[in-house]
Amino acid sequence: DKKEWFQLVNETTLTQDGRLIKIGANINTPKDVHTVLSNGGEAIGLFRTEFLYMGRKELPSEEEQFEAYKEVLIKMDEKPVIIRTLDIGGDKGLSYLQFPSEINPFLGFRAIRICLQEQMIFRTQLRALLRASAYGNLKIMFPMIATLTEFQEAKNILEEEKDKLKLAGIHFSEKIEIGMMIETPSSALMADHFAKEADFFSIGTNDLIQFTMAADRMNEKVEYLYQPYHPAILRFIKMIVDAAKKEGIWVGMCGEMAEDERMIPILIGLGVQGISMNVHSILRARSLIKKLNRVEMQALSERLLNLTTGEKVIEELEQSIKIN
Numbered sequence: 001d002k003k004e005w006f007q008l009v010n011e012t013t014l015t016q017d018g019r020l021i022k023i024g025a026n027i028n029t030p031k032d033v034h035t036v037l038s039n040g041g042e043a044i045g046l047f048r049t050e051f052l053y054m055g056r057k058e059l060p061s062e063e064e065q066f067e068a069y070k071e072v073l074i075k076m077d078e079k080p081v082i083i084r085t086l087d088i089g090g091d092k093g094l095s096y097l098q099f100p101s102e103i104n105p106f107l108g109f110r111a112i113r114i115c116l117q118e119q120m121i122f123r124t125q126l127r128a129l130l131r132a133s134a135y136g137n138l139k140i141m142f143p144m145i146a147t148l149t150e151f152q153e154a155k156n157i158l159e160e161e162k163d164k165l166k167l168a169g170i171h172f173s174e175k176i177e178i179g180m181m182i183e184t185p186s187s188a189l190m191a192d193h194f195a196k197e198a199d200f201f202s203i204g205t206n207d208l209i210q211f212t213m214a215a216d217r218m219n220e221k222v223e224y225l226y227q228p229y230h231p232a233i234l235r236f237i238k239m240i241v242d243a244a245k246k247e248g249i250w251v252g253m254c255g256e257m258a259e260d261e262r263m264i265p266i267l268i269g270l271g272v273q274g275i276s277m278n279v280h281s282i283l284r285a286r287s288l289i290k291k292l293n294r295v296e297m298q299a300l301s302e303r304l305l306n307l308t309t310g311e312k313v314i315e316e317l318e319q320s321i322k323i324n
C-alpha cells in the first residue's frame with residue numbers, strides 16, 4: 001500500500017537476491033523534478049525536451065534551453081539525467097514549424113530526421129545541453145535512430161559544437177555519455193553494432209511495439225495488435241539487452257512498458273538494468289522489485305520467449321507470479 005511505498009523513498013532498488021536496478025522518471029519540464037525526488041526517483045531516465053518547444057510561438061532560444069537543462073541538472077544534484085534531443089513529429093507537432101502534411105506521420109519526418117536536416121535547430125539545442133553539462137550528471141540521448149549513419153552524424157555534429165565551444169573558451173563536461181533510444185526495429189536488429197558506438201541504450205517500447213507489430217499506436221481499430229507482451233517484443237528486448245551486455249554498455253527502458261507490474265518481472269529476468277517511468281509509479285515499482293528473485297525471473301523469461309502468442313505470455317505470467 002501507499003504508506004509502505006513511501007518508506008522506500010530514500011532507498012535504492014534491489015531485487016530479493018541483491019541485484020541493483022535503477023528507477024528513473026520520465027519528465028516533460030523542469031517543474032517536474034520536485035515530484036521526481038519526493039517520489040524516490042534515482043535519476044531522470046527521459047526528459048522529453050519537445051515540451052519546451054510546444055505551446056509557444058517560436059523556437060526556444062539557446063539561453064532559454066540552457067536555463068531549463070541547468071535547472072534540472074542542479075536540482076538532481078549529480079544524479080544521472082538523460083536528456084533526449086527534440087522528438088517532434090509523429091503525434092507531436094509545432095504550430096510555428098510546419099512541414100508538408102504526411103500520410104504516415106509516425107513513419108515520416110520526425111525526431112532525429114528533422115534534427116539532421118534542420119541543423120540550426122539541432123545545434124542550438126546541443127550547445128544549450130553542452131553548456132548545461134557543467135552543472136550535473138548529463139547524458140544526451142538521440143531519438144528514433146534507424147541507421148548507424150544517423151547516429152554517427154548526430155555524434156559528429158555534437159563534436160563540432162564541442163570544438164566551437166572549446167575555441168570560445170566556454171566550459172562543458174568532458175564526461176557526457178551519448179546514448180540512443182532503441183525504438184525502431186532496424187536499430188533493435190543492429191543493436192550489436194550500435195552497442196559499439198553508443199554509451200547506453202534506452203528501449204522505447206511505445207514506438208518499438210507499433211513499428212514491430214505494424215500497428216499505429218493511435219489507431220483504435222488496430223489496438224488489438226498493439227501487444228506489449230507479444231513474444232516478438234520480448235525477443236527484441238532480449239536481443240537489445242544481450243547486445244548491450246556484450247559490449248558492456250548500460251541498458252534501460254523508458255517506454256510505458258517499464259512501469260507495467262506484469263512486465264517488470266520479465267524486464268528484470270531479461271537483464272534490463274534500469275527502468276524509467278511516470279513519477280507516480282516509481283515507489284510501487286520499487287516495492288515490487290524488492291519481492292522479485294532475479295534468477296527465478298530469468299528462468300521465467302526464458303520460458304516466455306518460446307511461447308507463440310501474447311495471450312499465452314500473459315497466461316504463463318499470471319500462473320507464475322502472484323502480484324499482491
Ligand code: PEP
Nearest residue numbers: 183204205206207254255
Ligand atoms: C517510446 O517510444 O517508447 C518513448 C519513450 O518515446 P515517446 O513515447 O516520447 O515516443
Ligand code: MG
Nearest residue numbers: 183204206207
Ligand atoms: Mg518514441
